[in-house]
Amino acid sequence: MTANTLFYIIIAIILINFLVDKILDALNAKHFNDALPSELQDVYDEAEYQKSQNYKATKYKFGILTSTFSVVLTLGFLFFDGFEFVDNLARNYSENPIIIALIFFGIIMIGSDILTTPFSYYSTFVIEEKFGFNKTTKKTFFLDKLKGWLMSTILGGGILALIIWFYQITGSYFWLYAWGLVTLFTVFMNMFYSKLIVPLFNKQTPLEAGELRDKISAYAKTVGFKLDKIFVIDGSKRSTKANAYFSGFGSEKRVTLYDTLINDLNDEEIVAVLAHEVGHYKKKHIIFNLVASVLLTGLTLFILSLFISNPVLSNALGVEKHSFHIGLIAFGMLYAPISEITGLIMNVFSRKFEYQADDYAKNTYKGEPLITSLKKLNKNSLSNLTPHPAYVFMHYSHPTLLQRIQNLRK
Numbered sequence: 001m002t003a004n005t006l007f008y009i010i011i012a013i014i015l016i017n018f019l020v021d022k023i024l025d026a027l028n029a030k031h032f033n034d035a036l037p038s039e040l041q042d043v044y045d046e047a048e049y050q051k052s053q054n055y056k057a058t059k060y061k062f063g064i065l066t067s068t069f070s071v072v073l074t075l076g077f078l079f080f081d082g083f084e085f086v087d088n089l090a091r092n093y094s095e096n097p098i099i100i101a102l103i104f105f106g107i108i109m110i111g112s113d114i115l116t117t118p119f120s121y122y123s124t125f126v127i128e129e130k131f132g133f134n135k136t137t138k139k140t141f142f143l144d145k146l147k148g149w150l151m152s153t154i155l156g157g158g159i160l161a162l163i164i165w166f167y168q169i170t171g172s173y174f175w176l177y178a179w180g181l182v183t184l185f186t187v188f189m190n191m192f193y194s195k196l197i198v199p200l201f202n203k204q205t206p207l208e209a210g211e212l213r214d215k216i217s218a219y220a221k222t223v224g225f226k227l228d229k230i231f232v233i234d235g236s237k238r239s240t241k242a243n244a245y246f247s248g249f250g251s252e253k254r255v256t257l258y259d260t261l262i263n264d265l266n267d268e269e270i271v272a273v274l275a276h277e278v279g280h281y282k283k284k285h286i287i288f289n290l291v292a293s294v295l296l297t298g299l300t301l302f303i304l305s306l307f308i309s310n311p312v313l314s315n316a317l318g319v320e321k322h323s324f325h326i327g328l329i330a331f332g333m334l335y336a337p338i339s340e341i342t343g344l345i346m347n348v349f350s351r352k353f354e355y356q357a358d359d360y361a362k363n364t365y366k367g368e369p370l371i372t373s374l375k376k377l378n379k380n381s382l383s384n385l386t387p388h389p390a391y392v393f394m395h396y397s398h399p400t401l402l403q404r405i406q407n408l409r410k
């Protein structure tokens with residue numbers, strides 16, 4: 001295959017991906033005003049419903065703007081040999097392939113982050129602000145950016161440097177070593193994310209002794225689940241939106257509740273949400289997701305190893321001198337349809353798991369408080385209650401609120 005053909009395949013992938021996305025968004029938007037099913041009539045009152053309609057429309061329009069900007073930017077970069085320009089820039093500073101790759105990705109990442117910052121700024125301080133969600137200060141917003149950069153420089157840079165080093169030493173077998181490294185990193189992050197990374201951004205405090213904690217402990221006992229690590233995180237530092245999640249396994253397993261969740265829900269509803277999270281653990285969804293992501297990474301790295309030495313990858317992006325990092329960019333663009341498909345499959349599993357976790361909560365605790373909690377959470381995030389089925393199929397990791405309520409009442 002010639003570099004020119006490959007170039008146009010990449011362009012086609014980007015355009016088709018963009019078009020499919022926009023068609024799905026438009027389909028979804030056409031159903032924003034659908035009549036609410038009877039089960040969902042009591043989620044919003046009239047004023048809140050109107051507000052949620054405005055929120056959806058605003059986000060939809062803003063989404064068209066940002067995704068168009070990013071596609072135009074990517075295409076511009078491809079048509080005007082942007083990758084070659086940045087590659088040459090990086091080569092001015094070093095002859096070492098690892099250093100060149102690090103500088104190259106540093107420029108690309110920070111450059112694209114700076115270009116998209118006005119959009120995320122507008123989204124946070126204009127849109128989210130207008131609808132009453134935003135609690136982020138400008139200081140927090142920019143500190144988050146800096147910390148994010150620092151983290152990707154250290155973690156991302158470290159992993160990239162090691163992978164290129166493996167490639168230099170072992171040639172096409174590098175993927176096995178890279179796979180081992182990424183697997184170690186993934187498992188480590190799964191175990192210690194809450195302990196090491198979250199504190200950089202948020203405060204976590206153990207849930208204080210009292211009625212709620214007692215109720216949670218009493219429930220955990222009935223299902224034989226050791227749940228001594230319950231933390232409250234200051235989600236309210238950034239947004240009024242609420243959440244709860246499970247992380248880690250073995251002795252590191254813990255449940256994290258947003259302070260906003262504790263504010264919005266009553267004790268019974270919080271226990272029901274926790275029962276759902278315990279369900280994910282008991283039904284082995286956490287392990288399944290971890291194993292699946294490790295296997296998918298292995299597959300991706302293996303396929304990468306088949307192509308990475310071919311200079312046509314770099315040439316397709318207009319770069320004469322083939323290198324691992326340019327090959328990686330081209331591969332990433334060509335692989336997008338495959339990762340789109342694996343993402344879809346993971347969503348199918350994820351939605352199935354949500355039903356199982358809901359069933360677990362219903363069978364070991366109660367269904368009704370989970371229903372009322374889901375209604376409150378949907379109301380408080382002004383979420384769309386009438387998504388288009390195709391949109392749900394492609395994008396939703398959870399079943400719709402209606403589907404979950406119907407399942408919980410079965």
Ligand SMILES: [Zn+2]
Nearest residue numbers: 276280354357
């Ligand atoms: Zn869940």
